[in-house]
Amino acid sequence: xxxxxxxxxxxxxxxxxxxxxxxxxxxxxxxxxxxxxxxxxxxxxxxxxxxxxxxxxxxxxxxxxxxxxxxxxxxxxxxxxxxxxxxxxxxxxxxxxxxxxxxxxxxxxxxxxxxxxxxxxxxxxxxxxxxxxxxxxxxxxxxxxxxxxxxxxxxxxxxxxxxxxxxxxxxxxxxxxxxxxxxxxxxxxxxxxxxxxxxxxxxxxxxxxxxxxxxxxxxxxxxxxxxxxxxxxxxxxxxxxxxxxxxxxxxxxxxxxxxxxxxxxxxxxxxxxxxxxxxxxxxxxxxxxxxxxxxxxxxxxxxxxxxxxxxxxxxxxxxxxxxxxxxxxxxxxxxxxxxxxxxxxxxxxxxxxxxxxxxxxxxxxxxxxxxxxxxxxxxx
Numbered sequence: 001x002x003x004x005x006x007x008x009x010x011x012x013x014x015x016x017x018x019x020x021x022x023x024x025x026x027x028x029x030x031x032x033x034x035x036x037x038x039x040x041x042x043x044x045x046x047x048x049x050x051x052x053x054x055x056x057x058x059x060x061x062x063x064x065x066x067x068x069x070x071x072x073x074x075x076x077x078x079x080x081x082x083x084x085x086x087x088x089x090x091x092x093x094x095x096x097x098x099x100x101x102x103x104x105x106x107x108x109x110x111x112x113x114x115x116x117x118x119x120x121x122x123x124x125x126x127x128x129x130x131x132x133x134x135x136x137x138x139x140x141x142x143x144x145x146x147x148x149x150x151x152x153x154x155x156x157x158x159x160x161x162x163x164x165x166x167x168x169x170x171x172x173x174x175x176x177x178x179x180x181x182x183x184x185x186x187x188x189x190x191x192x193x194x195x196x197x198x199x200x201x202x203x204x205x206x207x208x209x210x211x212x213x214x215x216x217x218x219x220x221x222x223x224x225x226x227x228x229x230x231x232x233x234x235x236x237x238x239x240x241x242x243x244x245x246x247x248x249x250x251x252x253x254x255x256x257x258x259x260x261x262x263x264x265x266x267x268x269x270x271x272x273x274x275x276x277x278x279x280x281x282x283x284x285x286x287x288x289x290x291x292x293x294x295x296x297x298x299x300x301x302x303x304x305x306x307x308x309x310x311x312x313x314x315x316x317x318x319x320x321x322x323x324x325x326x327x328x329x330x331x332x333x334x335x336x337x338x339x340x341x342x343x344x345x346x347x348x349x350x351x352x353x354x355x356x357x358x359x360x361x362x363x364x365x366x367x368x369x370x371x372x373x374x375x376x377x378x379x380x
Contacts (some may be wrong), residue, residue: 002029002332005340007176008361009075009348010064010081011058013037016131016156017164018087018115019054024169025083027332027341033357035062035074035153036350038377049347053329059353062377071097073374078103080112080361082179083172089128090120096313100187110185111175114235115168117159119191131159131192133268134173138196143203147224148179163195220244226274227252227264230303231281237314238303252298256280306373354378 011022018212026032048127064070070075074075075098085105086093093099093114098135100112115135118124124137135141135158136151145152168190179185208213218224227243243252249264258276259302262269281289286302293300302313306314310321325346332341345353352376355378358368 001339002027002341003261003336004236005029005339007031007200008081008085009033009083009172010077012084013088014087016116016160018085018089019052020165021085021113021168022058023054023056024165025172027343029081029339029341031357031360032058033077033354033361034058034348035077036060036062038062038064038084038117038350040201048101049349051327052324052347055325055328055347056324056329058348059345059357060348060351060378061354061357062351064375065098067095067375069374070376073339073371073376074098075102075106076371076374078272079106079223080363081107083111083113083174085168085172087115087201090114090116090125097272104185108184109179111172111188112185113168113172113175113188114189115164115190115335117192119194120189130377131164134159134163134192135196138193138200139201140196141198142214143216143222145216145222148215151216153364158199159192163197163199164192164196167192167195167198168345226270227279229274229277230288231277233281233286233289234283234286235287237286239286240301240303241277242299244299248297248299251296252300255293255296255298255300256329349379352379355380 001114004025007025009022009025009032011028011032011034013019013034013036022032022034038250042181063073065074078098094101100114103110103112114120116125117129118127132141132153135154140158141151141153143151144154169186171188171190175186175188203212207214212219213224216222220228223229225244227241227249230238230240232238241252243249246264253261256277258280261276262273284292289300290302308376309315320331321328321349322343323329332343335341354376355368358371358376358378363371
């Protein structure tokens with residue numbers, strides 16, 4: 001049933017990192033109940049649910065949190081929850097009467113997870129933003145891109161999901177463990193700007209030691225080194241090489257059948273080495289190069305599209321992808337030997353599974369009808 005089996009999570013409808021954190025918890029067995037708005041509104045929530053992968057494994061109720069009765073219904077749900085996660089700007093939950101003080105007064109063991117871009121406090125805390133803004137101010141965006149070119153946004157993976165949703169999920173797990181010892185809940189301030197900076201921790205040491213240039217495209221991991229880069233192949237596709245260590249570089253050169261190559265760390269000859277690699281990789285197709293490097297430790301991989309990645313033999317052998325209601329998607333991770341995670345249900349439409357969830361959360365028939373009277377809705 002997953003390592004979080006028995007944990008009840010109340011998730012307030014949001015976009016991006018908060019529902020991603022909820023998905024991670026649901027994948028690991030937590031019972032995640034989403035409080036949805038009665039209608040999608042104007043917050044980027046209008047998309048259909050069947051392909052909203054981050055909603056997988058959850059159930060839903062609908063509620064107007066701006067009403068007094070809605071507030072009380074939400075607090076009654078919080079009384080039954082182990083975790084509450086929300087992704088509003090600072091102060092919004094307090095104005096709704098659902099802030100940490102109100103929620104913890106009703107449930108002292110509640111882990112209250114807050115997901116924002118700038119954090120609960122600080123000069124920019126009340127301002128709007130998106131992933132690209134948070135990673136820009138954290139220094140991460142500046143470091144990504146080729147020499148002489150503009151920084152390249154790495155999708156919204158670093159701020160929203162790696163530095164946001166995963167950070168919140170980790171925080172929730174930590175707070176749950178502590179609550180088991182102390183009997184007390186607490187508030188988690190998970191900020192994407194903090195998480196993005198944290199993901200780049202290794203580079204703090206590199207900078208301090210003088211082993212990293214803040215100019216893009218001059219370092220070993222940012223396309224500066226010719227043996228850590230992508231190259232175009234004969235068929236217009238790409239391959240990736242990451243032969244950092246000397247023994248892997250030697251195998252790369254051997255598989256390419258190259259003689260008299262420049263020394264790997266002679267930066268003055270990196271442009272020459274890049275030209276050699278570029279010319280060589282253009283001589284065969286991507287799949288031909290995959291066969292050349294099969295079974296090698298040259299740190300080579302074909303650059304696959306998402307559709308190709310899920311059908312690669314390695315992914316197939318590990319069962320790395322699952323299909324839910326016709327939507328192929330990554331399987332739950334990480335993997336647990338005794339209590340594996342799983343996708344227990346497809347993404348719910350608004351209110352889907354709500355009554356069943358309320359019963360599972362310990363509400364009797366009278367309690368469920370009382371919640372309905374307070375505006376809580378669900379699909380029968």
